[in-house]
Amino acid sequence: MTVTFNHTGITVRDLDRAEAMFRELFGFETFSRAPRDPAIISAVIGVDGAEVEVIYMQNGHARLELLAYSSPADRDDYRPRPCDLGSLHVALNVSDFDAAIARAQAWPLEMVGAPVQIDAGPNKGLRIVYMRSPEEGLIMELIEAAAP
Known part of the structure; x- marks a missing residue:
């Protein structure tokens, strides 16, 4: 079996702002932007009622997936320290x-x-x-x- 790296996904609040930041500061280019089917996203992430718009950006071999969820309403904001488990x-x-x-x-x-x-x-x-x-x-x- 061959395994290769595909992308790093980052959930953001403001998709336009995040896209501009990665483009202007770090030279990433957008190659895809579209909403996803809520039923598919809900099944993939295990959260009922999830709605998301997704941007894919690339700089060389590095790919980022920026995700901006508009639902569910009870989304939260976590700011782990770099030493906390799950931090990236x-x-x-x-x-x-x-x-x-x-x-x-x-x-x-x-x-x-x-x-x-x-x-x-x-x-x-x-x-x-x-x-x-x-x-x-x-x-x-x-x-x-x-x-x-």
Whole structure:
């Protein structure tokens, strides 16, 4: 059996805002946008009455699925810390680390911690920072791209 990566799905509040953020800040391009059949979505996610519109975006080999649910009415907003079980983040290589942070803060994304230089692993010697989008609650890790 062959297994390959398909996409990362992110539930967002405002689909237009999230699409613009990933396009303008991180260079993703939209290649699909459409609502889904509520009966199918409800069956897939195990939530009765679910209604959703979905955008697929791509940057190189990385694909994102942005989902904006309009129902059910009792949807909730969770903001786990990066160390909490179930927390996830999207990591993006950036060619100009300092400029990327400045652009992200102007969007605005909020720093979760401080920029640091990594001391081990495949990104050793590079700088990283965790930032959170206040609208989506999503944590994004910006990684200084290695010199060519």
